[in-house]
Structures are given as C-alpha cells and as structure tokens.
Amino acid sequence: MAxxxxxxIRYMPSVTVSDKNRTTFSLPPLKSYVRNLQSxxxxxxxxxxxxxxxxxxxxxxxxxxxxxxxxxxxxxxxTDAVVRLPENITIPAVLVFGDSIVDQGNNNGITxxxxxxxxxxxxxxxMGGIPTGRFCNGKTPPDLLAEELGIKELVPAYLDPNLQxxxxxxxxxxxxxxxGFDPQTAQTAVCFSLDDQLKMFREYIGKIxxxxxxxxxxxxxxxxxxxxxxxxxDLINTYFGPGITKLQxxxxxxxxxxxxxxxxxxxxxxxxGAKRIAFLSTPPxxxxxxxxxxxxxxTRVCAEKYNQAATLFNTKIKAALSALxxxxxxxxxxxxxxxxxxxxxxxxxNHENYGFSIADKGCCGxxxxxxxxxxxxLTRICSDDSMYLFWDSFHPTEKAYRVIVNMILQKCGMGFCxxxxxxxx
Numbered sequence: 001m002a003x004x005x006x007x008x009i010r011y012m013p014s015v016t017v018s019d020k021n022r023t024t025f026s027l028p029p030l031k032s033y034v035r036n037l038q039s040x041x042x043x044x045x046x047x048x049x050x051x052x053x054x055x056x057x058x059x060x061x062x063x064x065x066x067x068x069x070x071x072x073x074x075x076x077x078x079t080d081a082v083v084r085l086p087e088n089i090t091i092p093a094v095l096v097f098g099d100s101i102v103d104q105g106n107n108n109g110i111t112x113x114x115x116x117x118x119x120x121x122x123x124x125x126x127m128g129g130i131p132t133g134r135f136c137n138g139k140t141p142p143d144l145l146a147e148e149l150g151i152k153e154l155v156p157a158y159l160d161p162n163l164q165x166x167x168x169x170x171x172x173x174x175x176x177x178x179x180g181f182d183p184q185t186a187q188t189a190v191c192f193s194l195d196d197q198l199k200m201f202r203e204y205i206g207k208i209x210x211x212x213x214x215x216x217x218x219x220x221x222x223x224x225x226x227x228x229x230x231x232x233x234d235l236i237n238t239y240f241g242p243g244i245t246k247l248q249x250x251x252x253x254x255x256x257x258x259x260x261x262x263x264x265x266x267x268x269x270x271x272x273g274a275k276r277i278a279f280l281s282t283p284p285x286x287x288x289x290x291x292x293x294x295x296x297x298x299t300r301v302c303a304e305k306y307n308q309a310a311t312l313f314n315t316k317i318k319a320a321l322s323a324l325x326x327x328x329x330x331x332x333x334x335x336x337x338x339x340x341x342x343x344x345x346x347x348x349x350n351h352e353n354y355g356f357s358i359a360d361k362g363c364c365g366x367x368x369x370x371x372x373x374x375x376x377x378l379t380r381i382c383s384d385d386s387m388y389l390f391w392d393s394f395h396p397t398e399k400a401y402r403v404i405v406n407m408i409l410q411k412c413g414m415g416f417c418x419x420x421x422x423x424x425x
Contacts, residue, residue, distance in 0.1 A: 009080040011415065017251045028398075031138060036328065038286060043110075047315045048078055050418070063366075065365075071391065080138075080349070087120045089148055090223050090226065091151065091223060091225055092151075092169065092170065092219070092220045093151065093169060093170050093171035093220055093224040093225075094142060094145055094146045094149065094155055094170075094171035094224065094225050094227065095170065095171050095172065095173075095174070095201075095204075095224055095225070095274075096142045096150060096155065096171075096172075096173040096174065096175055096227045096229065097173075097174050097175055097177070097194065097197050097201075097226070097227070097228075097229070097230070097265075097269070097334055098175040098179065098200075098227070098228060098229030098230045098280075099177060099178065099179045099180065099229060099230050099232060099233050100115065100135040100175075100176075100177030100178065100233075100395065101135070101136060101140065101141060101156055101175075101229050101353040101395065102118075102140060102141055102142050102173055102175040102227065102229045103133065103134070103142075103157070103161070103173065103175040103176055103177040104132065104133065104134055104140065104142060104155060104156055104157040104172075104173040104175070105118060105132045105133025105134065105156070105157035105159070105160055106133070106157045106158060106159045106173065106174065106175060106176050106177075106192060107133060107176055107177045107178070107192070108157075108159070108194075109159060109192055110190060110191060112142065112177065112190045113177075113189060113190040113191050114189075114190075114372050115176075115177040115178035115190070115372055116133060116177065116371050116372060116373075117131065117133055117134065117135045117136075117192050117372060117375075118131050118133040119131050119376060120131065120376070120377040121137070121138070121364060121375065121377065121379065121381050122134065122135065122136065122137070122375070123136075123138070124137045124138075124291035124381070124385070125137045125138040125385065126138050126139065129347055132157075133157060133371075135177060135390045135392070135394075135395045136391050136395055136396070136397065136398055136401070137363070137385050137397055138398030139154070139398050139399055139401065140398075141153055141227075141229070141401055141404075142155035142171075142173050142227070144402060144405045145225075145227070145405060146170075146171060148405065148409060149225075151170050151172060152170050152171070152173060155171050155172060155173055156171060156172055157172065157173055158174050158200050159200075159383050160172075162234070165211050165305060168204065168207055168208050168211065169208060169211065169212065169220060171224065172204065174192075174200045174201055175197065175229065175234075176192035176193075176196070176197065177189070177372075178190070178191035178233055178237075179191050179192060179193055179194060179197070179416055180194075180230050180231065180233040180234035180237075180238065180258075181194065181230055181231060181234055181258050181261035181262045181265065182238050182243070182257070182261060183195070184243075184326070185233050185234050185237060185238045188237060188238065188241075188243070189233065189237065190402050194230065194265050194415055198265075198268055198269070198272075201269070201270065201272060205217065205221070205272065205273065207211060207358040208220060210300065212221060217246055218273060220361075221272070221273035221274060221275075222273065222275045222332065223275070224274070224276065224277060225274070225276050225278060226269060226274045226277045226278065227277075227278050227280065228262075228269070228277065228278070228279045228280065229280045230266065231258060231262070231281075231282040231310075231313060231317075232283060232285050232310075234258055235282065235285055235306065235309050235310060235313070236285055236291065236306070237286075238252050239251070239309070240295070240305075240306060240309075243330050251308075251309050251312065252312070253321060255309065255312050255313040255316055256316065258313055258317075259313065259316045259317050259320050260315055262279070262320075262353060263317075263320050263321070263324050266321065266324065266335060267324065268277065270328065270333065270335070274336060275330075275332045275377055276334045277331075277333075277334065277335045277336070278336050278338050279317065279321055279335065279337050279338065280338050280340050281310075281314040281317070281318070281337065281338065281339050281340045281341050281351075282313050282314055282340070282341065283310065283340050283341055283345075284302065284307045284308040284310060284344055284345040284348070285303075285306045285307065285309075285310050285343045286302045286303035286304060286305065286306030286308075286310070286394065287302040287303075287307065287344075287345065287348050288390070288394055289361045289362050289367055289368055289369075289390050289392075289393040289394070290296070290368070290369055290371060290393035290394050291303050292360060292361075293369050293393070294369075300368070302348075307345075310341060314341055315340070316349075317337065318337040321335050321336075322337070322338050338408060339411075340404070340408070343404055343407040343408065343411075345360075347389065347400065347403060347404065347407075348389065351389050354403050355386070355399075356387060356388065356389045356399075356400070357387040357388070358387060358388050359388075359389040359390070359391070360388065361388075361390065362375075362388060362391055362392040362393045362394075362395075363381055363382040363383075363385040363388040363390070363392070363397065364379055364381050364391060364392045365379045365380065365392075365393050366379070367382075367388075367390070367392075367393060369392060369393050369408040370392055371392040371393045371394045371395070372392075375392045375393075378383055381382040385397050385399075386399050388400075393403055
C-alpha cells in the first residue's frame with residue numbers, strides 16, 4: 001500500500017519532522033506561530049492547543065506536536081455548521097467504511113477493477129467538473145455529512161495522492177466500490193475488502209499518532225463519527241448474481257451470514273478505538289434502475305424479491321447491533337442503526353414531491369443499465385440531472401443524496417440540534 005507524504009506549503013520551512021510512518025512536515029519556528037497567534041483572541045481556538053501543550057510541555061517532542069497542531073488548525077479548511085451541537089460535544093472527523101456509495105476515489109488505482117468512476121461524465125457537477133472517483137455527478141454522503149456538521153466541505157479518499165495531514169485529522173473514506181461484508185463480494189469486484197479497509201484504518205491510526213501524539217489521536221478516534229455503509233453488493237452481486245451462492249444458502253441463512261460478518265466488522269472498528277459508529281441499513285435495492293431492468297419484468301417495477309431480502313437483513317442487523325452495543329458494557333460507546341431503506345423508498349415512490357421528474361432510470365445513457373465503465377465519456381447524458389433521482393443505474397444524484405441526508409439528520413434530531421436523539425453522541 002502506498003505511503004503518501006503530507007505537504008504543508010503555507011509557510012516557509014525551517015524545521016522538518018518525520019514520523020515512523022514516513023509522513024513528513026515542514027514547519028517554521030514555533031516563535032513565528034506565537035507572533036501570528038497574538039492577533040487571535042477567540043478562546044475556543046486556543047483551548048485545544050493549550051491543552052495539548054500542557055499535557056507534555058516538558059518534552060522536546062511536545063513542542064513539535066504543539067507546532068504541528070497549530071499549523072493544522074490554521075491551515076485546514078472548515079465550513080459553517082448546519083447541525084448545532086451542544087457545547088460539550090465535539091466531532092473532529094468523519095471516517096467512513098463501505099462500498100461505492102461512500103467511495104471517494106480509493107478504487108482509482110486498481111487497474112483490474114471495473115468498479116471505478118474516475119472519468120467523465122462522473123463528477124460533471126463536482127468542483128470544476130472533475131471526476132474524482134466518486135460514483136456520482138457531484139458530492140456524495142460523506143461530503144454532505146461533513147459539510148452539515150461543519151467539519152469540512154469534502155471528505156477525501158484515504159488513498160488520494162494529494163492527501164494532506166489536515167485531511168487525516170478531519171476525516172477520510174476507506175470505502176471501496178464493490179465491497180461487501182462477504183469477502184467473496186470484494187473478490188468478485190476486484191476491490192478493497194472490508195478487511196483491507198481495516199488495514200488502511202490501522203495505518204491511519206499510526207499516521208495521526210505521528211502527527212499529533214497518542215493522546216490527541218485517541219481523542220480524535222473517541223469523538224469522531226464512523227459510518228459503515230455496505231450490504232447492497234452482497235445481495236445484488238453475490239447472492240442474486242450469477243455465482244453459486246444461491247446453491248449454498250437460502251436467503252435466510254445468507255442474511256444470517258451477512259449479519260455475523262457485519263457485527264464482527266463493527267467489533268473490529270470498536271476495538272481500534274471507535275466509540276460513535278453509525279451503521280446504515282441496506283436500501284431498497286429492488287428499486288434501483290439496474291435491478292428494475294434485470295429483475296423487474298417487462299414493466300420494470302421494483303424487484304420485490306430483492307427488497308424483501310434487504311428488509312430481512314435490515315431487521316436482523318438492527319437487533320444484532322443493539323445486542324452488540326449492550327454486550328460491550330461501555331458507557332461511551334454509541335452503535336446506532338440508521339434506516340436508509342424507508343426514506344429512500346418514500347423518496348422513490350413520491351419523487352415528484354421532492355422536485356424529481358424521473359425515479360426509475362438514471363441520467364446517464366438509457367438510465368436502465370449503465371453504471372461504472374458503461375457510463376463513460378461516449379455515453380449521452382440527460383440535459384438536466386436535477387430532474388433525476390439517480391445519476392446512473394445504481395447511484396443517486398447529488399440532489400437526491402442531499403434530500404436523503406436531510407431526512408436522516410431530521411429523523412436523528414440533527415436538523416437544528418444534535419445527534420443525541422439517535423444516541424450517537
């Protein structure tokens with residue numbers, strides 16, 4: 001796995017620091033920060049910095065960490081928060097695991113996979129019209145959640161070659177298009193499995209400890225929001241796909257298998273320091289344009305068998321996560337199931353109420369089957385993607401994602417206050 005250097009370029013370097021993970025920083029003298037800080041009087045800016053300084057001010061390393069912390073705070077971009085959190089609640093970062101819904105470009109470097117989108121027309125409405133590897137015309141759920149929480153405007157892929165130190169401390173996505181809880185799902189898609197994503201996360205932990213020290217790194221892990229988004233590809237590609245899985249399992253036993261793997265994954269993330277874990281349900285996969293085409297008959301109705309499978313898994317995983325949370329006996333842990341199925345299903349069935357004209361096909365190509373490499377620069381696209389709920393035959397448009405994220409935030413009490421009604425904070 002590649003190791004990327006974080007380059008801080010805002011100031012003339014005079015001190016160079018390298019950690020054991022080969023992350024390199026060039027810093028000006030500490031006294032220059034002191035002069036710059038004299039012009040700031042906001043106590044909230046000083047508080048986390050001074051706490052870090054007082055924790056280990058006697059060591060030379062603490063001075064370096066102090067310098068790094070100040071630099072990252074003033075060099076990282078932020079956005080105005082829409083969600084208002086209580087004064088005693090801090091969310092330093094958003095960290096994401098899962099599949100193509102939350103893959104921000106990690107698959108870009110995998111030459112053998114078809115599960116990538118770092119080419120036009122993907123990214124058509126993204127900043128500068130750049131295809132970044134997001135499976136969308138614009139922003140995706142990690143970006144929108146981080147934006148709503150006031151953390152930053154974009155959540156980058158962990159394997160983004162332009163990743164900087166400030167990005168690590170405010171959140172990244174480890175997700176990979178095509179991944180699922182079943183290891184066979186990622187093998188078929190030739191992408192990063194959830195085990196691979198855990199390896200990235202372990203590497204990430206080492207990097208942030210090298211940047212800000214163990215105490216601050218543990219603070220980031222304890223207070224960040226972790227999102228797990230997977231399961232659709234297990235059902236669509238592995239169970240209902242052309243393989244032999246249906247010969248080995250019926251749908252009841254296969255969803256049991258998925259639930260066990262999903263719980264094992266959540267336990268691994270928790271063991272590595274996560275305390276606030278949001279598990280997003282499987283959506284109504286039978287209503288995706290591609291699945292209407294493949295399994296919805298001549299009239300392309302929602303494939304009910306697929307939706308029933310998603311509902312079965314969701315019912316089981318919701319109960320299993322509740323039992324898992326209770327069994328950990330940790331007052332700090334918040335493991336929360338977030339229902340995506342019903343909000344998206346309601347949006348599809350009542351799409352006109354939300355400003356969409358078309359919900360049974362995507363904007364790209366015919367909209368009935370095109371996704372990933374079938375949606376390319378030679379493929380015609382619709383004239384107005386704001387009228388479409390889906391961008392391609394599998395993934396929603398940015399506009400649809402915004403509606404769905406807003407539904408989630410309102411349901412969880414996040415619209416104008418906090419996440420506490422979903423017991424995430």
